[in-house]
Amino acid sequence: MERVFTQREFLVNTVLPAVVLVATAFAVVAIFYGTDSILRGAHDAFHDFRHAIGMPCH
Amino acid sequence: MRSSGFTGFLGSGVLAGVVWGWIAMALNSLTGAFPYEASLASNLAGFSFAGAVFGVMASCFLFVFGRFMPFKGVLPKAVITSGGLWFFLWGFSMILAFLDSGRYHFAASQAMQGLALSLLMGAILSMVVRKGCDAQ
Numbered sequence: 001m002e003r004v005f006t007q008r009e010f011l012v013n014t015v016l017p018a019v020v021l022v023a024t025a026f027a028v029v030a031i032f033y034g035t036d037s038i039l040r041g042a043h044d045a046f047h048d049f050r051h052a053i054g055m056p057c058h
Numbered sequence: 059m060r061s062s063g064f065t066g067f068l069g070s071g072v073l074a075g076v077v078w079g080w081i082a083m084a085l086n087s088l089t090g091a092f093p094y095e096a097s098l099a100s101n102l103a104g105f106s107f108a109g110a111v112f113g114v115m116a117s118c119f120l121f122v123f124g125r126f127m128p129f130k131g132v133l134p135k136a137v138i139t140s141g142g143l144w145f146f147l148w149g150f151s152m153i154l155a156f157l158d159s160g161r162y163h164f165a166a167s168q169a170m171q172g173l174a175l176s177l178l179m180g181a182i183l184s185m186v187v188r189k190g191c192d193a194q
Contacts, residue, residue: 012064016065017122021118023120028115028147031165032151045104047088048092049079049101049105049108050103051086051091051165052092052175053082053171053172054144054163054170054171054172054175055148056154056162058161058162
């Protein structure tokens with residue numbers, strides 16, 4: 001059975017995952033490594049979280 | 059898995075991530091692997107947000123790469139995805155610890171706890187994704 005992809009389906013299932021992946025990758029790097037240069041205050045805000053999940057910190 | 063749609067996966071990721079963040083907070087309190095320095099309210103917000111971000115990332119990877127994994131169920135796919143993500147991030151942090159040992163210090167007990175938590179994230183994510191698929 002032929003299935004026609006609408007433009008909305010293409011955006012939601014192809015473009016949106018790529019955009020969300022890139023955005024969350026930046027957020028994850030900032031949170032997991034506490035890089036204040038990416039997100040100001042990330043080091044202090046997520047310090048306990050970082051230790052709890054085993055990421056090396058000072 | 060694809061039938062539930064990406065937005066369904068995103069919602070599942072946020073929900074699983076927030077729950078996982080709370081569990082991580084409670085588990086760390088029980089094990090005492092790292093004595094908390096911030097207040098309960100601050101940690102509750104931080105763990106919830108960070109958990110949601112990790113949950114979204116895990117669900118994204120599960121949505122994109124899950125169909126290529128040689129498993130039938132969602133559980134092994136989700137566990138391998140979240141565990142693999144954690145291991146990749148932890149491995150890179152070990153390189154940082156090697157390059158800048160004054161800034162990054164390795165703690166084995168925290169790393170073991172983190173690995174266990176990442177596997178738990180996969181289990182929670184698979185449960186939420188399955189519930190979402192059943193509801194549709």
